[in-house]
Structure formats: structure tokens, C-alpha cells
Amino acid sequence: MAFSFTRMMSSRNTATLLASLGAGTMATCYLMTDSNILSAEERRKLYPPSADFPDLRRHNNCMAHALTPAIYGKLRDQVTPNNWTLDQCIQTGVDNPGHPFIKTVGMVAGDEESYKVFADLFDPVIKDRHNGYDPKTMKHPTDLDASKITNGVFDEKYVLSSRVRTGRSIRGLSLPPCCSRSERREVERVTVQALAGLKGDLSGRYYSLGDMTDKEQQQLIDEHFLFDKPISPLLTSAFMARDWPDARGIWHNNEKTFLIWVNEEDHTRVISMEKGGNMKRVFERFCRGLQQVEKLIQERGWEFMWNEHLGYILTCPSNLGTGLRAGVHVRLPKLSKDPRFGKILDNMRLQKRGTGGVDTATTGDTFDISNNDRLGKSEVELVQLLVDGVNYLIDCEKRLERGQDIKIPAPIVQFRK
Amino acid sequence: MGAEFAYYKEPSPRTFSTGEPNNVSDCSPRSEKIGLVVSSPLVVTSLGSSIFKITFTSFYATPCCVQGSAMPFGNTHNALKMKYASSEEYPDLSQHNNHMAKILTPAIYERLRSKQTPSGFTLDDVIQTGIDNPGHPFIMTVGCVAGDEETYEVFKELLDPIIEDRHGGYKPTDKHKTDLNPNNLKGGDDLDPNYVLSSRVRTGRSIRGFCLPPHCSRGERRGVEKMSVEALDSLSGDLKGKYYALKNMTDAEQQQLIDDHFLFDKPVSPLLLASGMARDWPDGRGIWHNDTKTFLVWVNEEDHLRVISMQKGGNMKEVFNRFCTGLTKIETLFKDKGTSFMWNEHLGYVLTCPSNLGTGLRAGVHVKIPNMSKHAKFEEVLKRLRLQKRGTGGVDTAAVGGTFDISNADRLGFSEVELVQMVVDGVKLLVEMEKKLEKGQSIDNIMPAQK
Numbered sequence: 001m002a003f004s005f006t007r008m009m010s011s012r013n014t015a016t017l018l019a020s021l022g023a024g025t026m027a028t029c030y031l032m033t034d035s036n037i038l039s040a041e042e043r044r045k046l047y048p049p050s051a052d053f054p055d056l057r058r059h060n061n062c063m064a065h066a067l068t069p070a071i072y073g074k075l076r077d078q079v080t081p082n083n084w085t086l087d088q089c090i091q092t093g094v095d096n097p098g099h100p101f102i103k104t105v106g107m108v109a110g111d112e113e114s115y116k117v118f119a120d121l122f123d124p125v126i127k128d129r130h131n132g133y134d135p136k137t138m139k140h141p142t143d144l145d146a147s148k149i150t151n152g153v154f155d156e157k158y159v160l161s162s163r164v165r166t167g168r169s170i171r172g173l174s175l176p177p178c179c180s181r182s183e184r185r186e187v188e189r190v191t192v193q194a195l196a197g198l199k200g201d202l203s204g205r206y207y208s209l210g211d212m213t214d215k216e217q218q219q220l221i222d223e224h225f226l227f228d229k230p231i232s233p234l235l236t237s238a239f240m241a242r243d244w245p246d247a248r249g250i251w252h253n254n255e256k257t258f259l260i261w262v263n264e265e266d267h268t269r270v271i272s273m274e275k276g277g278n279m280k281r282v283f284e285r286f287c288r289g290l291q292q293v294e295k296l297i298q299e300r301g302w303e304f305m306w307n308e309h310l311g312y313i314l315t316c317p318s319n320l321g322t323g324l325r326a327g328v329h330v331r332l333p334k335l336s337k338d339p340r341f342g343k344i345l346d347n348m349r350l351q352k353r354g355t356g357g358v359d360t361a362t363t364g365d366t367f368d369i370s371n372n373d374r375l376g377k378s379e380v381e382l383v384q385l386l387v388d389g390v391n392y393l394i395d396c397e398k399r400l401e402r403g404q405d406i407k408i409p410a411p412i413v414q415f416r417k
Numbered sequence: 418m419g420a421e422f423a424y425y426k427e428p429s430p431r432t433f434s435t436g437e438p439n440n441v442s443d444c445s446p447r448s449e450k451i452g453l454v455v456s457s458p459l460v461v462t463s464l465g466s467s468i469f470k471i472t473f474t475s476f477y478a479t480p481c482c483v484q485g486s487a488m489p490f491g492n493t494h495n496a497l498k499m500k501y502a503s504s505e506e507y508p509d510l511s512q513h514n515n516h517m518a519k520i521l522t523p524a525i526y527e528r529l530r531s532k533q534t535p536s537g538f539t540l541d542d543v544i545q546t547g548i549d550n551p552g553h554p555f556i557m558t559v560g561c562v563a564g565d566e567e568t569y570e571v572f573k574e575l576l577d578p579i580i581e582d583r584h585g586g587y588k589p590t591d592k593h594k595t596d597l598n599p600n601n602l603k604g605g606d607d608l609d610p611n612y613v614l615s616s617r618v619r620t621g622r623s624i625r626g627f628c629l630p631p632h633c634s635r636g637e638r639r640g641v642e643k644m645s646v647e648a649l650d651s652l653s654g655d656l657k658g659k660y661y662a663l664k665n666m667t668d669a670e671q672q673q674l675i676d677d678h679f680l681f682d683k684p685v686s687p688l689l690l691a692s693g694m695a696r697d698w699p700d701g702r703g704i705w706h707n708d709t710k711t712f713l714v715w716v717n718e719e720d721h722l723r724v725i726s727m728q729k730g731g732n733m734k735e736v737f738n739r740f741c742t743g744l745t746k747i748e749t750l751f752k753d754k755g756t757s758f759m760w761n762e763h764l765g766y767v768l769t770c771p772s773n774l775g776t777g778l779r780a781g782v783h784v785k786i787p788n789m790s791k792h793a794k795f796e797e798v799l800k801r802l803r804l805q806k807r808g809t810g811g812v813d814t815a816a817v818g819g820t821f822d823i824s825n826a827d828r829l830g831f832s833e834v835e836l837v838q839m840v841v842d843g844v845k846l847l848v849e850m851e852k853k854l855e856k857g858q859s860i861d862n863i864m865p866a867q868k
Contacts, residue, residue, distance in 0.1 A: 037567060038626065040537040043637075051636030055664070055700050083494035087634070094697050173497075180498030180541075182505035210509065236690065243548055246509050 049073040052087075054094045061106030062317075063093035066124040080117045084110035084178050089118055092238035105129055105318050108238045110178030112171065112305045112313050126310075126317050130375040131414045133321075140311035140321050143378035144287040152280030152387050158394045159277035159328045160366065164286045164383065166323040167266035167314045169305040170297070175315045176240045176265060184247040187267045194296035195251050195260060202289055204253035206262075209245035225250055227264050240265060240315075257282075258289050266314050266323075279328065279390075283383050311375060321375025326386045329355055332393060333365035334400035340408050344396065347411040348389040349373055369393065385412070493539055503527035508548045515560030516579045516771075517547035525575055534571045538564030538632050542693075543572055549691035559583060559772050562692045564632030566625065566759045566767050580764075580771055584829040593765035593775050596832035597745060599738040605841040608731025612848045613782045614820065617727035618740045618837065620777040621720035621768045623759040624751065629769045630694040630719060638701035641721050648750035649705045649714060656743055658707035660716075663699035679704055681718050694719060694769070711736075712743050720768050720777075731782065733844075737837050765829060775829025780840045783809055786847055787819025788854035794864070798850070801867045802843035803827055823847065839868065 038046065049072050056064040067090065075086045093106025107125060109115055115122050115135075123135050133140075154162070169175060170190055173183045192206045207216055220226040229244045230236055251260040261269040270293075272286035294304060305313035311321035335341055345352060353368040369390060371382045396406040498506060507526055510518040521544065529540045547560025561579065563569055569576055577589040608616070623629060624644060627637045646660045661670055674680040683698045684690060705714040715723040724747070726740035751757055759767035765775035789795055790806075799806060807822040823844055825836045843865075850860045 037535050039535045043536055043628075043634075047634060047636035047640075051639065052634050054635060054697060058664075079494075082496045091696060095695070174495060178495055180495045180501070180506060181508060182501035183495075183497060185505065186501075237696075241549070242545060242691075243508060 044077060049076045052076065054090070056094070056097075058097050059093070059106070060098040060100055061093050061096070061104045062125045062128045063090050063106030063121070064098075066121060066128060071120050075118055075120060078117055080111055080113040082111050082113070082174055082178065084114055084174070086118055086121070088177065088239075089114060089121070092234060095237040096234050104234060105316055107317065108177050108315050109175055109313070109317070111174045112169070115310060115313065115317075122317060126320065126375070129318055130321070131373070133376045135309045138376065139308050140375055141378040141381075142306070142311060142322075143380040144290060145380060146280065146284040146287040148380045149280050149283055149383055149387060151391055152278070152283065152383075154277030154279060154328065154330075154387075154390060155394055156277045158332070158397060159330045159390065161273065161275050161329045162277060162279040162282045163271065163273035163328070164279075164283055164324065164326040165269060165271040166286075166290075166312070166325075166379075167269045167319055168290070168293075168323075169267045169313050169315075171303050171305045173267065175267070176263065177238045177315060181243055181246060184243070184263050188247040188249065188262050190297060190300070190302055191260065191262050191268055192249075192251065193300065194293050197296045198253070198289070198292060201255055201285070202253050202258055202292065204251060204258070206249055206251040208247075208249040210248070220250060223256060225252060225256075225259055227261055230265070235265060238315075258285060265316070266319070277328070279326070279383070279387055283326070287379070319374055322377070322379045322382060323374060324379050324382055325370050325374075326383045327353075327368050327370030328386075328390055329366055330369055330390060330393065331364075331366050332397050335393060335397045335406075336365050336367060338396075338400065338406070340406070343408050344393070344406075345369070345389075347409050348392065349385055349412050350389045493542055494537065499531060503530055506530065508544070510548070510551075512551045513547070513560070514552040514554055515547050515550070515558045516582050517544050517560030517575075518552075520578045520582065521575060529572055529575060532571055534565050534567040536565050536567070536628050536632065538568055538571075538628075540572060540575070542632065543568060543575070546688060546692040550688050558688060559770055561771065562631050562694075562769050563629055563767070563771070565628045566623070568629075569764060569767065569771075576771060580774065580829070583772055584775070585827065587830050589763070591830065592762050593829060594832040594835075595760070595765055595776070596834040597741045598834065599734070599741040601834040602734060602737055602837055602841070604845075605734035605737065605837070606732050608733060608782065608841070608844055609848050610730040612786070612851060613731030613784050613844065615727065615729050615783045616731060616733045616736045617725065617782070618733075618736055618778065618780040619723060619725040620740075620744070620779070620833075621766070621773055622722045622724060622744075622747075622777075623767055623769070624721050625757050625759050627721065629721070630717060631692045631769060635697050635700060638697070638717050642701045642703065642716050644751070644754065644756070645714070645716050645722055646703075646705065648747055648754070651750055652707070652743070652746060655709060655739075656707050656712055656746065658705055658712070660703055660705040662703040664702075674704060677706075677710060679706060679710075679713055681715055684719070689719060692769075712739055719770070720773070731844075733780070733782070733837065733841050737780070741833075773828055775827075776831070776833045776836060777828060778833050778836050779824045779828075780837045781807075781822050781824030782840070782844050783820055784823055784844060784847065785818075785820050786851045789847055789851045790819055790821060792850075792854065792860070794860070798847070798865065799823075801865045802846065803839055803868045804843045 050069065053069055053072050054067075056067065072086070079085055088110055089107045092108055093104075096104065096106070098104050098106070105125065107121070109122075119135070126135055127133060170187055173179065173187055176184075179187070188208075195204070195206065198204065207220065212220075217226065227250070230241050235241060248263045251262065252258065257272065257274045259271040259273070261271070270286070270290060272282050272289060274282055297303065307313070312323050314320060314323050332341075335344075349372045350369055351372045353370070355366055355368055369386075371386045373382060373385075377385070392409060399406050503526055504523060507523050510521065526540070533539045542564055543561045546562055547558075550558065550560070552558050552560070559579065561576070563576075573589070581587055581589070624641055627633060627641050630638075633641070642662075649658065649660060652658065661674065666674075671680065681704065684695050689695060702717045705716065706712065711726060711728050713725040713727070715725070724740070724744055726736050726743065728736055748758060761767065766777050768774060768777050789798075803826050804823050805826040807824070809817050809820055809822055823840070825840050827836060831839075846863065846865060850863065853860050853863070
């Protein structure tokens with residue numbers, strides 16, 4: 001190969017070939033004895049980090065933007081106490097290059113310690129995803145006092161339903177990407193036992209995904225409660241669908257206003273919802289339910305994963321902090337056609353989704369409007385932001401109905417970067 | 418820093434969703450810089466069949482806790498799982514219909530769960546695909562894969578019975594015969610092209626010293642690609658050809674490969690996805706074919722190499738000839754580089770899926786047998802000839818217009834020549850039967866004996 005040095009520097013294809021050259025050179029010269037079996041450690045030495053560095057040139061996700069050769073070189077051979085590695089964290093981001101318009105996170109945690117052991121990569125990803133939040137220096141406030149919410153009852157002419165969801169992980173057990181079957185079954189046992197202790201309007205029952213009757217399954221589908229085996233490659237590449245449907249299930253109270261998913265994308269996903277616009281009551285039940293479940297698991301010696309920098313620890317870094325998404329289904333026929341709609345949402349730190357949830361389209365003029373942020377603001381703050389925002393949207397809609405003009409509100413202050 | 422990273426691109430300035438510019442301090446200038454890989458200094462001594470020594474500069478201080486290769490799954494080296502009893506970990510296989518589910522017992526699981534191959538492949542890795550894919554009442558899949566050559570040794574207590582079940586009673590003490598001498602094939606050059614539309618032989622090969630697709634790291638996969646492309650590029654004559662890396666293909670090249678029916682795509686079958694084979698797609702994957710488009714090699718799809726010889730018409734002898742010649746040449750080239758294919762005298766050629774052990778060979782034709790295929794004895798004839806039928810799209814597809822893909826059912830326990838002979842003789846008989854049925858004659862007097 002008689003390339004000039006400058007041509008080598010600028011030619012991407014040549015660089016690719018040379019990379020394989022580098023990767024293969026060692027292997028090419030390695031030879032065969034009668035027992036040429038390489039141990040894992042020898043294999044690691046034979047392939048330095050440069051040989052294993054993923055090709056992220058076509059990728060658009062937080063992990064791909066944050067990962068550098070230096071970070072990869074430093075972290076590749078590290079493990080958490082549970083033997084979880086960096087390659088396992090980032091596999092989903094490597095396998096899913098993403099979309100030019102939608103920037104996904106591109107990595108997951110296998111256990112609580114991942115966020116510490118791989119902090120050199122998680123911290124910049126968290127910063128990128130959560131508007132500059134710096135886990136090293138900043139503290140996350142937790143506040144589950146629902147009484148603080150004001151103006152939390154919406155005009156039901158516009159708001160069709162209200163919902164708050166979050167996730168909780170059980171400390172001491174690995175997260176869904178990493179957990180073994182026995183750990184997953186333990187999560188199910190601990191959770192179902194605790195939920196059996198709920199009383200009053202929260203008392204309910206558990207439906208294991210594997211043992212459900214057809215009739216129960218149909219009922220749960222009709223109520224929009226049932227979750228199914230993930231097909232999104234974002235989740236399947238992160239090893240979360242293993243052993244489906246073992247130890248997965250759904251718990252809900254008799255009134256069908258408080259719902260828990262067990263071992264889907266997180267150990268537990270907790271959802272409080274009801275028809276109509278009484279977000280205050282939804283949030284009140286949410287907080288009460290969470291606090292009671294926490295007390296019940298503590299009685300048996302368990303607790304939730306939480307720390308003062310990252311708040312509640314969940315599988316995906318996008319859900320750190322509160323893991324909270326508070327939202328409504330709201331009709332905004334006039335406002336949604338106004339060109340300023342997007343900017344109004346942006347400034348109020350709200351996002352719109354279709355009524356089927358993330359990545360779905362809207363039906364008619366009904367939108368799912370929820371908070372953008374998860375980390376750096378408390379639960380009460382986020383729900384209040386949502387409440388104020390939705391009230392503003394409804395006010396805009398009413399103004400447009402009356403032929404009046406609307407204003408784009410000033411943007412809400414973020415953290416200092 | 419020592420060696421540079423070829424796949425690193427400096428990030429361009431990013432903006433947040435609020436439209437404000439990114440003020441993160443490590444924002445770099447907009448120009449893209451692709452680092453070069455600098456070959457490490459190598460010291461190589463060679464003494465015939467003895468050991469090559471490699472020394473190279475280590476770029477980073479080796480950290481204290483280096484653990485086994487961690488792929489492909491989250492729970493491969495999960496430290497907590499061994500604290501639970503074996504019965505707690507045992508998978509729920511009550512809905513399952515595959516060889517692994519049939520053979521695995523709690524006792525076997527308990528004995529094997531703490532083992533791993535030298536490269537770090539565990540029992541849970543072997544069986545994950547079988548747990549995640551319960552199977553179909555009519556189709557018995559294998560339900561397990563190998564991560565490296567040693568898998569078949571370390572987990573033989575599980576894999577030997579599975580192999581016996583899948584390969585017609587092949588015992589752990591049996592020896593497999595390899596015969597790639599095309600001169601030993603009798604006939605095969607005269608299958609009627611009015612009926613036999615195309616002929617094809619495929620097999621797989623694994624390169625010793627590398628982990629298999631479920632388990633390999635990116636570095637290993639790239640090493641396989643590099644070594645294979647080097648070997649293939651030195652082929653000459655009618656085997657001379659070109660490599661198309663999946664990720665560097667131009668649109669025109671891609672369309673051409675699709676039109677030629679050569680292109681393979683990222684697996685969508687959950688059987689493959691659940692075993693970790695699609696990781697890092699399309700890194701390290703590609704297609705090589707000769708200029709006459711009759712010899713084709715897939716790199717890093719379901720195996721390290723899949724080798725295919727094919728052409729239109731019924732001259733299976735020529736196809737097999739080219740197949741053997743090509744394979745032998747490639748094997749020689751690898752031996753010159755100091756490596757070889759994974760092979761042993763018990764299992765023959767070692768591949769990722771236990772179903773492909775032995776020869777890994779599927780020799781088949783696309784043959785028009787509309788009358789025969791509707792005949793009541795069709796299945797019986799195929800069974801006696803040790804052949805199987807598939808649709809013309811390959812495995813799990815439907816037949817189109819009475820045209821079937823007919824190939825050998827066996828892989829292990831028969832040599833390559835023996836299997837191709839079965840196909841040649843069997844297809845000849847099927848065509849004869851088809852012609853008889855066309856004339857309204859009976860086929861009862863030419864029914865074959867069980868092979």
C-alpha cells in the first residue's frame with residue numbers, strides 16, 4: 001500500500017482498513033499450538049481497547065457523543081461488584097444508531113454501582129440528557145408531599161384523563177439488563193408481598209404474565225393496562241427481554257386507579273391515573289401509594305435505590321431523579337394548529353406525545369402533554385410545572401375560541417450550566 | 418496516547434432542545450478527525466509448528482480487576498446469581514418445544530451452572546436462545562448455541578445428548594468422516610435442466626482462536642473479517658473476486674447484491690437475535706463473491722464464514738467441484754497464516770449452531786415437481802432419500818408454483834461427498850418420478866429403499 005501519509009489521514013475507508021489491520025495484526029500473528037485455547041484474560045490483552053472501540057460514526061445518541069477513546073480505554077476492563085461491564089452498558093447504543101431527529105440515550109445501567117464505576121461516561125451522558133445537570137456537584141431534591149400542589153384540578157371540558165408514573169428499583173438486586181432469573185423472581189416476590197399489604201382504596205391484586213387466563217388478559221388489554229414483551233430494539237438490545245415472561249406481571253388496585261408493572265423495563269413502574277382532570281388527587285394517591293409501598297418493603301429489610309445526587313436510580317439514565325412523567329390527555333383543537341404551539345410547550349418544559357404513548361401519533365386533536373424533565377427538580381416541582389403549563393394551554397385554547405390572541409410565555413429557568 | 422482509534426470522530430457542537438447552544442466545555446472544533454491505527458511493533462519468531470511469540474506495547478496500565486469476556490448477555494457473569502440455589506435459577510421451560518428444553522434437567526443445570534469456557538461463555542449463554550424462543554409444536558429447533566470451540570467440551574453433558582437427538586442417534590464416541598474430494602462424486606452433471614433450475618452447496622467454517630458470533634468482541638469480529646478478506650483476496654482464476662463490507666457499501670453495490678440474491682441483512686429472526694449474534698451490526702460483516710458470481714462467502718453473519726457455491730441449471734458436479742476447490746484453497750491460505758478451521762474428529766467442522774456440526778453442508782436444488790409434490794407419497798419418498806423440502810425463499814418459506822428447494826437433511830455422520838451423492842441420486846429419482854406422473858404412470862415400482 002503506497003499511500004502518502006496525508007492521504008491516509010484523510011481517507012475514512014483507509015482508516016477503517018487500518019483499524020482492522022490493527023485489530024487483526026495481533027490475531028494474525030497469533031498462532032496455533034495444539035492447545036491454543038485463549039483464556040479471557042489473554043484475549044483481553046490480545047485486543048487492546050483500540051481494537052474493540054465501537055464504530056459510532058453514524059450514531060446519534062448521547063452515549064455516542066460522549067464516548068471517547070480515552071474513556072473507553074480507561075473503563076473497558078473495569079467491572080462493577082456484580083461483574084457488569086462497560087460494553088454491556090453501551091451495547092444498546094452501539095446496536096441502535098438512532099434517528100437524526102430523535103436523540104436517544106444509548107446506554108443503560110446493570111446495577112446501582114454502574115453509575116459510579118462508569119461515572120466517566122454516565123456523567124457526561126446525564127449532563128447532556130438532563131440540561132446540564134452535573135452529578136458530581138449538584139444534589140437532587142426529593143419531595144412527595146402532594147398537599148403542596150395548587151390549582152391541580154383541570155377543566156374537564158378539555159382534560160380527558162390524568163396520569164402520573166415513575167419507577168422504583170429494589171436495592172441489592174441487579175437491574176433488568178443484568179439480573180439473573182432468580183434475582184428477577186426475587187424482585188417479583190418482594191414487590192408482590194409488599195403490595196399485598198396495601199389497604200383501603202389501594203387494596204388490589206397481582207396478575208402474573210405467565211399465569212394469566214385468557215379472560216384476565218383480555219380484561220387488562222381493554223383497560224390499557226397490559227404490557228407485552230418489548231419489541232423495541234432499544235430494549236431488546238439491552239438484554240431486557242430475556243426469559244420472557246418469567247417473573248413479569250401487573251398489579252392494580254380494585255378501583256383501577258393505581259397500577260404497578262413488575263420487571264418490565266425497571267424493577268417496578270408505578271402508575272396512578274383516573275379519567276377527568278383531578279391531577280391533584282392522582283398525585284396525592286401516587287405519593288401515598290409510593291410511601292406505603294416503601295414502608296412495607298422496609299419492614300422486610302429492603303429499600304429503594306436512591307442517592308442524593310441521582311435521586312431514584314433506574315435502568316435508563318433518562319429516568320434518574322424523579323423518574324416522573326406526569327401527563328394529561330387534553331383536547332386542544334385550535335391551539336394545536338397554531339404555529340406557536342411547539343414553542344409554547346418548549347418554554348414551559350412540556351412535551352407532546354400521541355395518545356398511544358411515546359412514538360405514537362395523535363388521534364384527532366387530543367394530545368398527551370407531560371413534563372420534559374426528570375432530574376434536578378423534585379416531584380412536587382415537576383407536577384406543579386405540569387399543572388401550571390396545562391392550565392396555561394387551556395387558557396390559550398379558550399382565548400383562541402373567543403378570537404383573542406395568545407402569548408408565548410417566557411422560558412422557564414434551567415440550571416446554570 | 419499510543420495507538421489511535423480509527424472509529425472515533427470528534428463531536429460537532431450540539432444544541433439542546435431549547436435551541437440554546439451547547440456550552441459543555443469539552444466541545445471540540447467542527448473539523449472531523451479520524452484517528453489512524455498505528456501498528457504495534459511485533460516481534461515474531463517462527464519455528465515450524467511451534468509457537469509464535471507476540472510482544473506489543475501495552476497502551477494502558479492493565480487495571481486490577483480484569484474479568485472474563487462479558488458478552489453476550491447481562492447475566493453472563495452476574496456475581497449474585499450463584500448466591501441463589503440452582504432451583505431458583507432454573508428456567509421455566511413448560512411451554513417449550515426445542516431440543517434444549519427436552520434434554521435439560523435441573524440436575525444437569527446444577528452441575529453445569531458454575532462452569533465457563535476459558536473465554537468466559539457460561540451455561541446460561543448456551544441456552545438463552547432456547548429459553549427466549551419456546552418454539553413451535555411442529556418445528557423442533559435446537560435451542561442452544563456455542564460461543565467458542567470449547568463450549569462443546571465444557572458443556573458436553575448437555576450438548577452430547579442434544580447432538581444425538583438432532584443428528585439421528587450420533588453418539589459421543591462416534592467419529593465423523595470428512596471428504597472434500599470432488600472426484601469421489603459419481604455423476605451429478607446430468608440433472609435435467611428442464612426441471613432442475615439451479616444447484617447450490619453451502620457450508621460454514623469457523624476460524625480457530627476466535628470466539629463465535631454469539632460471544633465474540635468487536636475486536637475479534639474485525640480480526641475474523643480482516644483475516645478472511647486477506648485470504649479471499651489472494652484467490653485467483655475463476656475464483657478471483659471482491660469483498661463488500663456491509664457498512665461501506667454504496668447504494669449501487671447494495672442494489673446489485675440484492676438483485677443477485679446475495680445480500681444478507683441484519684437478522685430479524687428471534688432465534689438469532691436472542692443468542693447475541695446481531696450485536697454491533699453491521700460492524701465487521703460483509704459479502705465476498707467471485708467475478709462470475711458462482712462462489713460467495715458471507716463474513717460474520719451466523720458463523721465466521723458461510724461458503725456458497727451455486728449456478729443455474731443442474732450441473733451439481735461442477736458446483737461441488739468449485740465448492741471443494743475453493744474451500745481447500747481458503748483453508749490452505751489460512752494454514753499459511755498460522756491458523757486453521759475449527760475441526761475435530763468427533764464433531765467434524767465446529768459451527769455456532771449444533772445443527773450445523775460435521776459437514777455443515779446443505780446441498781440443494783430448485784426443482785420443478787408440481788405433480789410429485791402433490792402425490793400422497795411425496796413426504797415418504799423424501800424421508801427415505803434423507804432429503805428435506807423448503808420453499809424457494811430458503812428456510813421457513815413457502816414453495817412457489819410447484820418449485821421446491823430439495824436438499825440433504827443430514828449434516829453430521831456422513832461425509833460431504835456422501836451427502837451430495839444423496840442429493841444427486843435423490844433428485845434424479847424425483848425428476849424421473851415427475852416425468853412418470855406427467856405421463857399418468859405410476860411411481861410405485863421405483864419407490865426407493867430407506868437410505
